[in-house]
Amino acid sequence: MLTVRHISHVQHCTQSLIDLKRSCSETAVVCTANSSSVHSAEVIIGDNVTRSIQLRDVSLVAEETEQSTWDASYDEAKYIEAKFGSFCYSPKYPYFVATDKQLLSESVLRERGCAKRLPKVIIAGVKKCGTGAVLRFLNLHPNITGSSQAEVHYFDSRVKRDLTWYRDQMPYSSQDQITIEKTPTYFNFPDDAPRRIREELSPETKIILVLCDPVRRAVSDYLEYQWRTTVPGAGAAKRIRKTFELTVVDVGYSESVKEEQEIVDLGVYIKFLIRWYDAFEKENILLVDGTRFSNAPYRELQKIEHFLGLRPFFREAHFSLNPDRGIYCINFPKEYCLPESKGRTHPIVDDIIWQKMCDFYAPYDKMLAKIYGYNFSWVGHCEQRKQYR
């Protein structure tokens, strides 16, 4: 029997929960069920008023969360010891990027078994679903070291490079650290990226795919392309129109969603996922809910720790919402937020276009849940998703 307490981030309430909506984010849920499926829950609304609900009314799947008991999660000095005691770089705030300037002397590197190692884990997508924040936060874990370069693109655009070059792009790691690379474009391009990763790295490579609300993702991607048109040499976007609406829907003509438009197409996740599941065993792929991650980062990070077999480090208390930017920042061991290029202000999308986009993705999202058994938080909540526009 599994007892779940305090599911504190109910993200979307359906009609039957409408009267709980006001207190949704603080709602405590206590439920009892067998561990494989949790069906009903008792919701404490406040003042000892309880109500029984069906969990299918709540988009969040109940999960047992491991609370970190590691003193490195609480105490800065212990953290530094855990992260840097056998690390190849000297401490520097923020701790997220390992730069050559912080590299220790050759004799220390040798003594600690430091070397540049090929990644054992790849965050292979999806673009604009929070992959940058996932990597930056994970990088804080004492047993992880992320690639120092933002994105390596070895398996997509660096076709003339070889594995020696690829390894050289990685940071130094000690033997008890896992090297992670993130290039979100691998998700959809090229078609043989999953196969090459399997063959050139290892079939045991762990693949992390962050998937998120495809409508919001499309808006974010649109903004990125729009921004690129203002930056010389950033690679101007193809077929981006003056507004998001004109870019994704054939407004004034067929009025249908432009399925072939790249920013629309990328949200049909199931189409690209098949390649990953063809190349890797199911146990080696983790689908992260990027929409849930943006509202409760620690939950998804805990899932990743579990997937990678890491000692639980992340705690809810490590994260706080930056109200001005609408994104979560980490506050341990020091305050750190991702740079301004993340958490851009989104335009308010026309209601009809928003609905059309939701309707377009709905069957694919449902298929995703059915085939891969993931209950993504955005699926079936088009109306509520508007608040995150």
Ligand SMILES: Nc1ncnc2c1ncn2[C@@H]1O[C@H](COP(=O)(O)OS(=O)(=O)O)[C@@H](OP(=O)(O)O)[C@H]1O
């Ligand atoms: N904690 C936190 N910090 C920063 N950013 C966060 C975070 N959580 C989610 N997000 C969302 O991540 C969106 C950018 O996604 P990616 O990092 O995958 O973009 S990229 O593909 O690498 O360009 C970015 O999208 P925009 O809001 O459109 O900028 C963020 O909303």
